[in-house]
Amino acid sequence: MALTLHGTVADNTAVFSRPTDKPFIHNGDMAIAQRTTSTSSVTGIQYGADRFTTQMDTFGTWTVSQASDAPAGTGLVKSFKLDCTTADTSLGAGHFGLVRTSFEGFQTQPFQKGSSDAYTLTVAFWVKSAKTGNYVLELFDTDNSRQISKIYTISSANTWEKKILNFAADTSASDPFTYDNAESFVMNWWLGAGSTYSGGTLNTSAWADNTNANRAAGVLNLADSTDNDWYLTGVQLEFGTFDENSLPKFQFESYGDNLKRCQRYCQKYTQPPLVGIANANNTYARAKMLLQTPMRAAPTATHSGTLNYFVSNSIQPTTTAFSATYLDENVAEFDATTNVTSMTAKDPITCTQNGSGFLLLTADLMAG
Amino acid sequence: MNKGIVTAAQYQKGFVGSGNVNIKATINGKTVYVPLRADNTEYQIILEWVADGNTIAEAD
Numbered sequence: 001m002a003l004t005l006h007g008t009v010a011d012n013t014a015v016f017s018r019p020t021d022k023p024f025i026h027n028g029d030m031a032i033a034q035r036t037t038s039t040s041s042v043t044g045i046q047y048g049a050d051r052f053t054t055q056m057d058t059f060g061t062w063t064v065s066q067a068s069d070a071p072a073g074t075g076l077v078k079s080f081k082l083d084c085t086t087a088d089t090s091l092g093a094g095h096f097g098l099v100r101t102s103f104e105g106f107q108t109q110p111f112q113k114g115s116s117d118a119y120t121l122t123v124a125f126w127v128k129s130a131k132t133g134n135y136v137l138e139l140f141d142t143d144n145s146r147q148i149s150k151i152y153t154i155s156s157a158n159t160w161e162k163k164i165l166n167f168a169a170d171t172s173a174s175d176p177f178t179y180d181n182a183e184s185f186v187m188n189w190w191l192g193a194g195s196t197y198s199g200g201t202l203n204t205s206a207w208a209d210n211t212n213a214n215r216a217a218g219v220l221n222l223a224d225s226t227d228n229d230w231y232l233t234g235v236q237l238e239f240g241t242f243d244e245n246s247l248p249k250f251q252f253e254s255y256g257d258n259l260k261r262c263q264r265y266c267q268k269y270t271q272p273p274l275v276g277i278a279n280a281n282n283t284y285a286r287a288k289m290l291l292q293t294p295m296r297a298a299p300t301a302t303h304s305g306t307l308n309y310f311v312s313n314s315i316q317p318t319t320t321a322f323s324a325t326y327l328d329e330n331v332a333e334f335d336a337t338t339n340v341t342s343m344t345a346k347d348p349i350t351c352t353q354n355g356s357g358f359l360l361l362t363a364d365l366m367a368g
Numbered sequence: 369m370n371k372g373i374v375t376a377a378q379y380q381k382g383f384v385g386s387g388n389v390n391i392k393a394t395i396n397g398k399t400v401y402v403p404l405r406a407d408n409t410e411y412q413i414i415l416e417w418v419a420d421g422n423t424i425a426e427a428d
Binding site: 362363 | 396
């Protein structure tokens, strides 16, 4: 088999020298969308795919979705889509819109940030929009409130374009990431910003202590028309400096591996593996479940719709009320009030698959 | 930058006689159960909401 080299030999060793065994970005192909695949009337925070969420403040109204639209010839199938449904043609000073993905300190050690060995970084992604012009990608260090930004330009409307952006290393000795489960590193795709975030000069050449006005200077306003949309997929972060010749190919994961990594931050169950015991008042049960994978933190629980339970062939209650009791990284426990009074105290119950409801556990770095 | 909008919050108790174990809250329009853990994102948002002068209601 013939080998084709692009760039220099050193360039082509990139995939062998990656300091991580998995792609650094979670769900960079936007394949996983546990919460929902489409949400309308979004004006704030909404996940369009796992680990990728909007963050907006008075920036029009949007439909956020996981789209079956991706650049041809790449193997990518899904994308994160924003579609403007109510425009905002004149952004107030503190108003903004962006799409972000963020990372806990336990994942950011390969950066070697804050040392002389800190890596330069390359971020590559596919993007498409009806609105051409200049956009901003920002890398933000939450631990030390430092950042660096780059402009990228969408040249052709409604056409997938691949962008490759190079970022300097942050060797500032006083600014390493903190090794814990709190947010350390954020990637912000700015889609518009008022003067608070765009009134200065874009900070492009070196990491610097944050000055809000320098974060998104030069960004257009994607919210200025309901004709506007924006798609993102194929996001990869590489350690080192690469160009279109030397950039390693997008590192695909199997769907299962991708889901497993996302479940550290979000787990959705349409048939939660709840097993419990009826209480003495015969209408009420306490049930618990072991989580699919340990979560980043004790999760927040959301329950929607009806869950069904099985006690016996003649007693199969549904929930009329549901509340969390104990939540930690490994286990979740709930109290379920049911629609029957015929349970006997200490009856074992299990959750069955017939209900229309679901249980959502989230431990992501943004609410939602 | 706002990470979530809280419109209601109430402590929830666990077993009979136990103390508060979580907060039932409405955040970004959704009813959620939030553990009393400093590393939980929604709990951080609730604490910021309290710092702004709001109060978490006592459990029923």
